[in-house]
Amino acid sequence: MPSPRYFLQHFVPFTGYPYKGAPTGCNLCGSREALTVAETDRRLKTLRSIACTQCGLIRTDPMPTPDELAEYYATAYRADYQLAFAGGPPRHHLNRSAREATFRADLLAPKLKPGARLLDFGSGSGEFLAEARKRGCDVTGVEPGRDYANYARDHHGVTVLDEAENPETFPAGHFDVISTHHVLEHLRNPAETVERLARWLKPDGVLYAAVPNMAATGKPPHERFHFAHVHGYVRETFDLLARRAGLVPHTEYWREDTTVVYRKTDAPPVPLKNPGLAERLAVDLKPMSAGLFLASGAWIWPALRRNAKAVRDGLARR
Numbered sequence: 001m002p003s004p005r006y007f008l009q010h011f012v013p014f015t016g017y018p019y020k021g022a023p024t025g026c027n028l029c030g031s032r033e034a035l036t037v038a039e040t041d042r043r044l045k046t047l048r049s050i051a052c053t054q055c056g057l058i059r060t061d062p063m064p065t066p067d068e069l070a071e072y073y074a075t076a077y078r079a080d081y082q083l084a085f086a087g088g089p090p091r092h093h094l095n096r097s098a099r100e101a102t103f104r105a106d107l108l109a110p111k112l113k114p115g116a117r118l119l120d121f122g123s124g125s126g127e128f129l130a131e132a133r134k135r136g137c138d139v140t141g142v143e144p145g146r147d148y149a150n151y152a153r154d155h156h157g158v159t160v161l162d163e164a165e166n167p168e169t170f171p172a173g174h175f176d177v178i179s180t181h182h183v184l185e186h187l188r189n190p191a192e193t194v195e196r197l198a199r200w201l202k203p204d205g206v207l208y209a210a211v212p213n214m215a216a217t218g219k220p221p222h223e224r225f226h227f228a229h230v231h232g233y234v235r236e237t238f239d240l241l242a243r244r245a246g247l248v249p250h251t252e253y254w255r256e257d258t259t260v261v262y263r264k265t266d267a268p269p270v271p272l273k274n275p276g277l278a279e280r281l282a283v284d285l286k287p288m289s290a291g292l293f294l295a296s297g298a299w300i301w302p303a304l305r306r307n308a309k310a311v312r313d314g315l316a317r318r
């Protein structure tokens with residue numbers, strides 16, 4: 001059971017997170033050269049993010065260890081997403097998830113034929129699995145979040161595995177469709193994960209993958225950073241991550257930045273490089289000056305809204 005201090009350290013602005021972490025090389029290209037692109041996250045807490053000088057993949061520095069991430073998900077993350085008490089996903093989450101599931105199923109409609117084998121990697125509360133099954137697919141989910149996985153099993157009656165770290169979990173070339181929605185930004189090893197997913201895909205299968213777009217305009221740069229998101233992508237790095245696993249964008253499907261349907265390719269490997277991207281990201285993600293931002297007061301309501309509920313839930317469950 002974590003201490004109240006652990007919770008406070010997760011939610012009080014202008015302080016660091018309660019973790020030590022360790023420096024890592026780039027998960028996509030292996031380079032250790034990087035530029036700092038942010039020092040603050042959306043809670044206005046201290047959190048350093050760096051972009052790989054060779055390929056542009058953004059990562060948290062130092063990278064939280066597997067144990068530190070596990071503790072975070074078991075405590076602060078659960079409190080934040082109101083799972084600690086309710087034991088299940090909140091209503092507004094389920095509504096949003098159902099809308100997104102319909103959108104994803106419509107996008108993938110040409111492949112969601114009766115009998116098609118589908119894997120949702122990071123299946124959450126199971127709305128997409130339920131939607132695909134409704135269209136006749138044979139569906140399987142993978143979800144490490146215990147509350148979400150149990151909800152999906154109980155409410156949708158779908159098969160959900162706790163994890164699928166082992167490449168032998170499924171036979172090679174098993175699935176017609178694999179989807180992974182807002183998962184790869186949470187993982188310490190996204191490159192190996194996408195390779196595993198590609199391995200499980202049939203030669204003519206498709207992989208739907210979506211993550212937040214770090215190049216998104218329209219909100220202050222620091223709003224794009226979150227402790228749980230240990231990797232950050234833009235269009236170029238997301239496509240390169242897929243390319244490393246032998247996948248390319250499927251041009252017959254709609255795409256938007258970092259929401260993409262990929263297919264397999266036999267083309268030879270490409271260099272794992274995006275020259276100049278890290279420098280561009282360092283400029284694009286440059287925060288407005290701290291003084292100006294504080295004086296504007298624009299941070300007050302978002303900070304209060306995000307922090308109040310989480311702290312209350314976190315402390316009350318003791």
Ligand SMILES: [Zn+2]
Nearest residue numbers: 026029052055
């Ligand atoms: Zn790199």
